[in-house]
Amino acid sequence: MIEKKEIGLEKAVLVGIVTKDQDEDKLKEYLDELEFLTYTAGGRAIKRFTQKMDMPNPKTFIGTGKMEDVKNFVEEHDISTAIFDDELSATQERNISKILGCKVLDRTNLILDIFAQRAQTSYARTQVELAQYEYLLPRLRGMWTHLERQRGGIGMRGPGETEIETDRRIVRDKIALLKDRIKTIDKQMAVQRGNRGKMVRVALVGYTNVGKSTLMNVISKSEVFAENKLFATLDTTVRKVVIQNLPFLLSDTVGFIRKLPTQLVESFKSTLDEVREADLLLHVVDISHPNFEEHIESVNKILGEIESNDKPTIMVFNKIDAYQAEPPIEENDLETERTNKYYSLEEWKKTWMGKVGNNALFISALNKQNLEDFKKRVYDEVRDIHITRFPYNHFLYPDYEEEESQ
Incomplete structure (x- = not known):
């Protein structure tokens, strides 16, 4: 819960249910994310209401008794919005609005509202x-x-x-x-992409708020908007980047999220053409998030939906500086106890994450940690693609030379 009372934010309650397909831990994860969505949209979650049910009530989503509890709280605390974690039917939305007498939103509606703002x-x-x-x-x-x-x-x-x-x-x-x-704008953008020539294209993909725009700013030395809110970036940004003497195009795309509304996946598929046409994907992951493994699955699922899950991909585990848990214990060393909050890159590389296709990197884009390894890996991958495409140019791009530290 966000405890500080931000002035001017709309007061809201969050509502979710525990079902056979969604246990209490899973619901807490979703409600944590829903609270962040609420904050991003300009609201403040005052209280959460949860209930165990075999399936949602077709009329009011939650049971009569629990709905009465929500109604009493809404009236007593002057709550203006009730936000439900799952998509509501038209009937449910209408019935709940009549009972609560306040604005009723579901997760989809909330995400659409954020997108409209952004x-x-x-x-x-x-x-x-x-x-x-x-x-x-x-x-x-x-x-x-x-x-x-x-x-x-x-x-x-x-x-x-x-x-x-x-x-x-x-x-x-x-x-x-x-x-x-x-369709008209898509044709114009297709022409623009065609005019970029045969430069190698690299696309940043990942869950929302994992640091893609921050990484874009660091690598391209540009000023792409970035902040600690969900969906800070909606519009695809493309920059020409040069590492050593090797140029390529780097694009920053809209972040993904669990339970992404179908309507948004459909309407934003054209924006994701930058991903479809990329030669290399940099899948950025917020390693400090407790549910980053699920985030990876969600991103891979959407990449599959846009037929881009078979592209060459580097896993970029970002925010190693913000990791809060105990360090991973090396294999066959289960008795080792660690008390330090942070640990070395060598220790990161020995985890299962460091063995993902033997193609993983650990960085902090914000603090510029391990960016030299990142640049080298990207340089090597882009160089291989470029030489395959233009074999007569191989002598132009020698092996990566590490930059002298400032």
């Missing part, structure tokens, strides 16, 4: 708007109190058509318009 370019805004309308379409019925009011209109709709049917038609037309707009 979108900077017209392309990102168009993608977010498309995802919002696709989320809205099946929920229109719950947003009206005048569902059956008949209203005619010249040139608007035929006799007997209801308000809700008209709104559905308007939303579908808007979705079609946005999809056409995205």
Whole structure:
């Protein structure tokens, strides 16, 4: 829980359930992430409500008694928003809103709201708007109190058509318009990518808030926006990077997240073309996060969905300076006790993480730890790709020479 009382943040309660597919530990992880999402969106989680259920209540998601507890707390503490960790149906959202008398959001709606706040370019805004309308379409019925009011209109709709049917038609037309707009921008971006020539392309991928933009800034010596919030970067940034005398293109892409709304995966697939067309992926992982293994799985799943999971990949374990747990114990040395909070790169390399395809690196982008190894590994990989593509240029790029320390 975020304990400090940030001024001006919307007060919210979080709601989740323990099921046969999601135990208490898993729910806590999801609610921790939901709280960070809430903070990123401009809210402050005051309290969490959880309940054990075989399956969600089809009418109110949680049981009647627990809903009464939530209602009482909302009224007593002047809570403005209730946020549910799983996607709510239109019926559930409508029923819960009537009972609680406050704004009701689910995880998908919250993520869409963050994306809407973070979108900077017209392309990102168009993608977010498309995802919002696709989320809205099946929920229109719950947003009206005048569902059956008949209203005619010249040139608007035929006799007997209801308000809700008209709104559905308007939303579908808007979705079609946005999809056409995205196709147009996609063609323009494809031309831009084509104009970059045959330079080797490297893409940073990873879970949200793992430090991709910070790493981009360090390597490319540019100023890509980065902060400790989820989805700080939505728009793909591409920079020309030169290590030693070897140039290549480095792109920073939108971060992934567990339970990523389907609408967002679909609408942002075009943004992820930078990943699809990359020659090399740098999969950045926040090793200080207690659930980083699940983050890796989530990223790999989405890479599979965009047919990019078979690309050459370097695992970049970032934030080694922020690691809080005890150091890993070497194999066959189970009796060793360690009390130090941090440990050496050699110790990191002896863990299972250091043996992932024999292609893992351990760095701190923020504190610039072990960046020389990182640059060398990237240089070697890009050089191999470049020489394969242009074999007559091999003499231009000698073996990596370590830079003298400043």
